[in-house]
Amino acid sequence: MVAAFCATSGPAVNTWGCARAPRGEWVETLRSLRTNAGSRRVARRVRWCRAAAGATAAAGGESSAETAPAGAPRCGFVSFLGPSNTGKSTLMNALVGAKVAIVSPKVQTTRTRVTGIVVERSCNAQLVFLDTPGIFRAKRRLDRAMVRAAWQSGSGTDMVSLIFDGREFWQSAGKLNDTQQEIVEAVATRRANGQLKAHVSLTVNKIDLVPEPERDALVSRMREVVGGQQAVDEVFVVSALRGTGIDRMRRRLAELSPVGPWLYPEDDLSDMPQRLLAAEIVREQVFLQLRHELPYATAVETEEWTERPDGSVVILCTVLVTRDSQKGIVAGAKGSRIKSIGTQARLAMERLFDRKVHLYLHVKSRKWDENPAHFRSWGLEYDV
Numbered sequence: 001m002v003a004a005f006c007a008t009s010g011p012a013v014n015t016w017g018c019a020r021a022p023r024g025e026w027v028e029t030l031r032s033l034r035t036n037a038g039s040r041r042v043a044r045r046v047r048w049c050r051a052a053a054g055a056t057a058a059a060g061g062e063s064s065a066e067t068a069p070a071g072a073p074r075c076g077f078v079s080f081l082g083p084s085n086t087g088k089s090t091l092m093n094a095l096v097g098a099k100v101a102i103v104s105p106k107v108q109t110t111r112t113r114v115t116g117i118v119v120e121r122s123c124n125a126q127l128v129f130l131d132t133p134g135i136f137r138a139k140r141r142l143d144r145a146m147v148r149a150a151w152q153s154g155s156g157t158d159m160v161s162l163i164f165d166g167r168e169f170w171q172s173a174g175k176l177n178d179t180q181q182e183i184v185e186a187v188a189t190r191r192a193n194g195q196l197k198a199h200v201s202l203t204v205n206k207i208d209l210v211p212e213p214e215r216d217a218l219v220s221r222m223r224e225v226v227g228g229q230q231a232v233d234e235v236f237v238v239s240a241l242r243g244t245g246i247d248r249m250r251r252r253l254a255e256l257s258p259v260g261p262w263l264y265p266e267d268d269l270s271d272m273p274q275r276l277l278a279a280e281i282v283r284e285q286v287f288l289q290l291r292h293e294l295p296y297a298t299a300v301e302t303e304e305w306t307e308r309p310d311g312s313v314v315i316l317c318t319v320l321v322t323r324d325s326q327k328g329i330v331a332g333a334k335g336s337r338i339k340s341i342g343t344q345a346r347l348a349m350e351r352l353f354d355r356k357v358h359l360y361l362h363v364k365s366r367k368w369d370e371n372p373a374h375f376r377s378w379g380l381e382y383d384v
């Protein structure tokens with residue numbers, strides 16, 4: 001039994017709040033490139049991109065930055081690492097100036113590595129951000145795969161930024177929680193034994209949720225507990241949601257980027273394939289609209305993508321749950337919820353793809369979480 005719903009095209013609305021209009025060339029580039037290679041492939045991919053572009057500068061940020069001739073182009077890869085729900089995706093969207101990663105108040109929203117690309121003119125630098133799944137104590141197979149992908153994403157990038165929640169740190173009276181502690185210790189160990197050569201920064205996010213008079217003391221305390229463990233080179237204090245500290249952070253990361261040619265066309269915002277972006281947009285709406293009713297193992301895949309002569313596109317996405325009984329939760333009474341998910345997702349797609357979209361949604365039950373092919377399609381490893 002399949003529940004189906006079609007959201008036909010209406011007037012495009014800016015539900016994404018993009019700071020920069022998406023462009024046709026971007027969509028073309030998205031089609032021709034795939035980012036979500038397995039996590040071990042991140043380092044290889046960075047090297048391959050550099051070799052393909054004829055770059056000569058070595059990764060490692062600061063040293064090459066110091067010796068660079070003024071005005072030389074730079075290109076830096078930055079990966080984010082942090083506990084769930086600390087605002088990594090929101091931060092990447094803020095740095096890129098466009099919505100390329102989905103965001104929800106639910107933990108573990110990000111399942112795969114998402115790339116965001118931006119040019120920082122002041123340094124003639126292109127920055128490529130890798131947003132990763134949050135780190136948490138993983139028991140289930142999908143969770144384990146996500147956490148593994150997050151840990152591995154730092155290998156081979158020029159910079160790693162640990163994203164911690166400032167309010168949480170403030171509420172715990174200046175103590176790191178277990179996950180933060182684990183991350184700091186792992187980074188310090190990897191740096192000490194030479195496994196991690198990247199520049200490491202700590203980003204204290206959600207500073208808007210910390211009362212103003214307390215902020216300086218909080219950041220000093222964070223520097224103390226983290227810097228004292230030889231884990232980080234620099235601290236950024238930001239509110240990704242409000243945009244505070246974002247320009248400064250982007251500029252500094254650009255200054256630290258190695259000298260070398262840009263690896264993507266100037267207007268590119270991401271190199272995720274369109275089909276994957278479409279599925280992510282639907283998944284965001286499923287997360288936002290189901291909230292606490294969301295079945296754990298919900299996934300979305302794009303089954304069809306058909307271009308029409310009038311320039312519009314027909315997209316068929318399937319929302320996958322693992323049990324028949326969960327289909328009704330996603331569909332809602334008389335299909336009202338899936339209809340609303342479809343409407344919001346379509347509007348977001350029209351904004352992002354800059355064209356009319358006819359979106360069809362199906363809800364199916366399938367044991368997708370036991371299928372290695374699904375994991376691979378998201379760049380995750382399947383363990384047995």
Ligand SMILES: Nc1nc2c(ncn2[C@@H]2O[C@H](COP(=O)(O)OP(=O)(O)OP(=O)(O)O)[C@@H](O)[C@H]2O)c(=O)[nH]1
Nearest residue numbers: 085086087088089090108109110134206239240241
């Ligand atoms: N007040 C406030 N909220 C924020 C800020 N940054 C992110 N948030 C909120 O925090 C929640 C989680 O944000 P995400 O960007 O999805 O967090 P994430 O770290 O990518 O989450 P995972 O995918 O679970 O790892 C969302 O509700 C955001 O709106 C911030 O600077 N201030």
